Amino acid sequence: MQLLINIDVDDLARAEAFYRDAFGLAAARRFGDGGLEMTGAPVPFYLLRKEAGSEGAAGSSRNYRRHWSPIHLDLVVEDLDAALARATAAGARTEGEVREAAWGRIVQLADPFGHGWCLLQFLGRGYDEIAT
CATH class of the missing domain: 3.10.180.10 (2,3-Dihydroxybiphenyl 1,2-Dioxygenase, domain 1)
Structure with a gap:
């Protein structure tokens, strides 16, 4: 089994800066403008750009409050x-x-x-x- 951490964000560049500066993670692979793999923890973090208001789980809409x-x-x-x-x-x-x-x-x-x-x-x- 492998564990991956996926984190929805509305601003990929801002999220990259935050997770780099806050937790010491480093950008590893980019997936176009929709995703970024960050490494430096025991498991990789994937920052996934999802617009606020887009559909989330069970028909709910995403918000970043x-x-x-x-x-x-x-x-x-x-x-x-x-x-x-x-x-x-x-x-x-x-x-x-x-x-x-x-x-x-x-x-x-x-x-x-x-x-x-x-x-x-x-x-x-x-x-x-x-x-x-």
Whole structure:
């Protein structure tokens, strides 16, 4: 099995700049003006240009305002403070304060396209600190 991450955006150039500057990804392959593969994470990210208002899942229309989904992505980083500074400088918005837990630290973000992200910094044994 292989995992791919597909992210709908309305502005491919802006998305490329954000994901490069915020998360350190690099452009790898372009698919005309409709898609871009970005690498630098354990799985590739595919930025897919989809116009706001175009048809999304189940007949809904796409919008790039902040939206909620039960699925989101967590990025594990070595230094949460540095990663947060880089992401917000690139245009991410924080959604709450950095929180601490037995396994590490976490902060919630939204990218410029309304998608939710979390930055995690594992401490000690990471999730093994709370595994039962």
